[in-house]
Every structure is written in C-alpha cells, then in structure tokens.
Amino acid sequence: MNKIVLIVAGGSGTRMNSETPKQFMLLQNRPVLMHTLSVFYHYNRDMEFILALPESQAEKWNELCKTHDFGLRHQVVSGGETRFHTVKKNIAGLPNNSLVAIHDGVRPLVSLDTIDRCFRVAAEFGNAVPCIEIPETLRRLSGKRSRQVNRTKYRLIQTPQIFLADILKEAYNQDYRSDFTDDAGVVENLGHAIHLVQGNGENIKITYPQDLVVAGALLKNY
Amino acid sequence: MNKIVLIVAGGSGTRMNSETPKQFMLLQNRPVLMHTLSVFYHYNRDMEFILALPESQAEKWNELCKTHDFGLRHQVVSGGETRFHTVKKNIAGLPNNSLVAIHDGVRPLVSLDTIDRCFRVAAEFGNAVPCIEIPETLRRLSGKRSRQVNRTKYRLIQTPQIFLADILKEAYNQDYRSDFTDDAGVVENLGHAIHLVQGNGENIKITYPQDLVVAGALLKNY
Numbered sequence: 001m002n003k004i005v006l007i008v009a010g011g012s013g014t015r016m017n018s019e020t021p022k023q024f025m026l027l028q029n030r031p032v033l034m035h036t037l038s039v040f041y042h043y044n045r046d047m048e049f050i051l052a053l054p055e056s057q058a059e060k061w062n063e064l065c066k067t068h069d070f071g072l073r074h075q076v077v078s079g080g081e082t083r084f085h086t087v088k089k090n091i092a093g094l095p096n097n098s099l100v101a102i103h104d105g106v107r108p109l110v111s112l113d114t115i116d117r118c119f120r121v122a123a124e125f126g127n128a129v130p131c132i133e134i135p136e137t138l139r140r141l142s143g144k145r146s147r148q149v150n151r152t153k154y155r156l157i158q159t160p161q162i163f164l165a166d167i168l169k170e171a172y173n174q175d176y177r178s179d180f181t182d183d184a185g186v187v188e189n190l191g192h193a194i195h196l197v198q199g200n201g202e203n204i205k206i207t208y209p210q211d212l213v214v215a216g217a218l219l220k221n222y
Numbered sequence: 223m224n225k226i227v228l229i230v231a232g233g234s235g236t237r238m239n240s241e242t243p244k245q246f247m248l249l250q251n252r253p254v255l256m257h258t259l260s261v262f263y264h265y266n267r268d269m270e271f272i273l274a275l276p277e278s279q280a281e282k283w284n285e286l287c288k289t290h291d292f293g294l295r296h297q298v299v300s301g302g303e304t305r306f307h308t309v310k311k312n313i314a315g316l317p318n319n320s321l322v323a324i325h326d327g328v329r330p331l332v333s334l335d336t337i338d339r340c341f342r343v344a345a346e347f348g349n350a351v352p353c354i355e356i357p358e359t360l361r362r363l364s365g366k367r368s369r370q371v372n373r374t375k376y377r378l379i380q381t382p383q384i385f386l387a388d389i390l391k392e393a394y395n396q397d398y399r400s401d402f403t404d405d406a407g408v409v410e411n412l413g414h415a416i417h418l419v420q421g422n423g424e425n426i427k428i429t430y431p432q433d434l435v436v437a438g439a440l441l442k443n444y
Contacts, residue, residue: 131361135427137379137404139353145415146377148407154376155368157359182359185370193367202432205357210424210440217439218432 001123002098003047005040005160008086009033009105010054010079021057022206023105024064027216032206033061034070035108035219040101041072043115049074051105052086084180088172094165099123101160102183106206109218110199115160117197122162127192129162129184130199131155158199163187223345224320225269227262227382230308231255231327232276232301243279244428245327246286249438254428255283256292257330257441262323263294265337271296273327274308306402310394318388321345324405325382328428331440332421337382339419344384349414351384351406352421353377380421385409 009023018025023033037049053061055078064070079086087102094100099122103110114130121128138151161183163171171187180186184194202218204211231245240247245255259271275283277300286292301308309324316322321344325332336352343350360373383405385393393409402408406416424440426433 134378135429137407139377139379139406139416139418141375141377141418146418148379148401148403148410149376150401151403153363154371155361155363156356157361179370179372181370181373184361185359188370194361196361196363196368201430207357208423210443213439213443214436217435221432221435 002095003044003101003119004050004094004098004165005047005101005103006050006052006087006090007033007036007040007103007105008052008079008083009057010052010083010086017209021054022212024057024060025206025212027108027212028219030068030070031064032108032212032215033105034064034068036103036105036110037072037074039108039110039112040103040115043112050090051076052079052090053077054079082176084172084176084186087183091165091168091172094169096164096166096169098165099162100165100168101162103160104205107159107203108206109202109204109215110158110160111203114158114198114200114203118160118162121195121197122164125195126167127161127163127184127187128195128197129182130158130160130203131196132158132199132201155196157182157184158203158205167192224317225266225323225341226272226316226320226387227269227323227325228272228274228309228312229255229258229262229325229327230274230301230305232274232305232308239431243276244434246279246282247428247434249330249434250441252290252292253286254330254434254437255327256286256290258325258327258332259294259296261330261332261334262325262337265334272312273298274301274312275299276301304398306394306398306408309405313387313390313394316387316391318386318391320387321384322387322390323382323384326427329381329425330428331424331426331437332380332382333425336380336420336422336425340382340384343417343419344386347417348389349383349385349406349409350417350419351404352380352382352425353418354380354421354423354425377418379404379406380425380427389414
C-alpha cells in the first residue's frame, strides 16, 4: 500500500519564550524538524513526505534547508487555522487506498520500531496509534476534589497516527470541535475503533524549553 | 510546626538492567539519593531527615557517603516489604503534631518551589500533593477498545506528599491494598480530601536508563 507521511508543524515559539518557532529550534546543531523528517526517511525513503508549515514560516524553512544542507525530498504545504484545519486541508487530495501517517513535527525522537509497528497494524486494521503507559499515580479532578483512578486503565497517546486515507478524509469532513486534540479522536468520533500500538517513551513532544534539553540528551544517547 | 522528611528509596536495579540500585546510580558523579537529600536540605536544613533503605543497602550507602564526602545529617532506617510497609513502619514513632513529607528517593529534581508550596498547603489543610497537567492526549482502555477522555480533568501525581503525622498514622493503620500506589491514596481511602498543588515538570521519577540521561541533562540546566 502507498505510504504517505504528513508532518504537521504549526507551532510558534510562545511557550518557548522565543521568537523562533519550536520546530526550528536547534537540537545538536540542526532544527528539530530536520531530525523528525530524517527518522521517517530512515524508515522508508520511498514514502511521500509532506510537511505542513504556517505560510509565514515557509521562506525561513527554505533558508534553513540551504544553511544546513538538508537534501531530503519533501513537499512543503501550508497549514490552516488549527491542527484540525491543517490536516483536513492537506489530506483532501491524497489517493484513497494509501496509508497516511500524521506526525507532530516536534517529536523528533520517535523510534523506527514505533513507526514500523504503527504501519503494520494500520495496514491490517485501518488505523494505528502509538501509546505509552502512565508512569505516575493518576488522579481525576471532580469539582474542587479529585480521586485516584486506576492508571493501568489509561494510556498517553503519541504520534505517528496512521490511517487509511479514505477513512481519514471521511472523518475530517466532520465539523471542527475544540476537543479534537488528535487525529484518533476525529476518526473515533465517526464510530471507528482505534487500534493502540506500543510507542516509545523517548518520543516526547517538544513544547517547553526543558523539553529541548531532554530531547538533546536522549538524542545523544540514541 | 515540626517538619520531617521521609525519603523512601526501596528500589533495586532491575528495570535499570543493572546491579546497582537506581537510587545509588551516578548523576553528575554523585548518587541520585544525595541530590535528592540535598534539595530538601537546601529548602530547610533544620528539618528532621529520615532515609528508608532496604537493610541490604545500608552498608553500601555508608560507604558511598564516605567516598563522596557526603555530610548532610540524616537518619537511616530500614524499609519494609513494599513501599506501604516501609512508610507504615517508619512513621509509627513520629510526633503527632508534625508535618511529614514523604518523597521518592529517585526524584532528585523536585524544585524548592514545589517543596515550599506543598509545606504551605499542608500546614493549612492537613495534606498537600504535587501534580502536573497531562501533556498528551489521554485514552481510557475498556476491554479491547479505548476511548479518548478529557485530559484537562486529570493530573499526574508526584512527591513530596505531605501530611499531618496523626492523619498519616491513622491512614497507615489500614490493611495493605495493592492499589495503594502512593500515600495520598492511603489517606484518601480514610475519607480525607486530598489537596493538589502545582508540581514541577522536571520532577521525574528515575525508573528506566533513559530517565537517568534526562535527569542528568535537566540537572545541568538547573
């Protein structure tokens, strides 16, 4: 089946207290986004690579690619108002009978094994979403109080989230809702069961300055 | 009010694939546990410091203290069969009208602010437990399926968990249950409302080898 990777990089630098969008920040002297693209390229260089960036960042990305001599083939497309709109807009033209992996641009530490597990399960069941167990005690808020819940019943969700293109397109025809925090939620809302797959703990999302420190250390250790 | 810190360090090196218990592993050339004790000492050197270690590790700890010239005053006590039994056994003799902070030995990155917030809230309400928001989409398993839940309604729980000694002692008079994964759960089971306080994201629990890498990087950045 045809494989497509859509890397979504819509972030600004707000939560990083920086002018530089987090996906352009340097990790071992290369922008985060180049690490992310490279992992998928190492997994399978024959896939179709699509990178969704805010229009205002396209020129800067071009410059960065030149500066860092980044030659991995990929198509740059523009993002929408929210992550939902970015995905909706950029999957519309994809061939139905393909597998589309949607991945956060700021998750450069996804492992080749995670990617492989997701593609295999998605090929069999129509979708696959990586997750990890909850490492801490978990509590649920309820009004001003909270109560402990059984953490073994919960999972933290990562990306890549992989779907058959036709299901994904149908799901994204739904109206936008603010509680659609990932693609699995959108597809699930259509009535599809989501297939969870083991992710890798290092696959953190770079959001805050401390995350960049952590990612740098993990990358060095890989 | 009298302040007591009970640091619980019962781990072996199993999940670290190592012979060395994780609390003795080196972080910037010092055992993890020395970093942990130092933070509390920096917060308030006049507190009472109790360190619960498996009996088999006491001698090694003594040696490490000599090797690393570690002079912070603390009392070493022996642990029990589980964390529950370790706490139960070592709080029994503490003065009732004191605040007892129970902290994981393998959380060396707790911030002074987190400790301070917890002691202040516990002094007012009888208990305080630090928590952080959930950074990822969260799903709840249900049989072979799962469904997205509202992550803003959940919190990941850390330590130090601080309690009035008399409440804590009463709580630990209950029979052991395997779902008592932290002290808050034990106290809550007695009918007390738990008071959540903002923790700090760096305050990770060192469990797997990658955690040691992450902690090292965060420590360097502190």
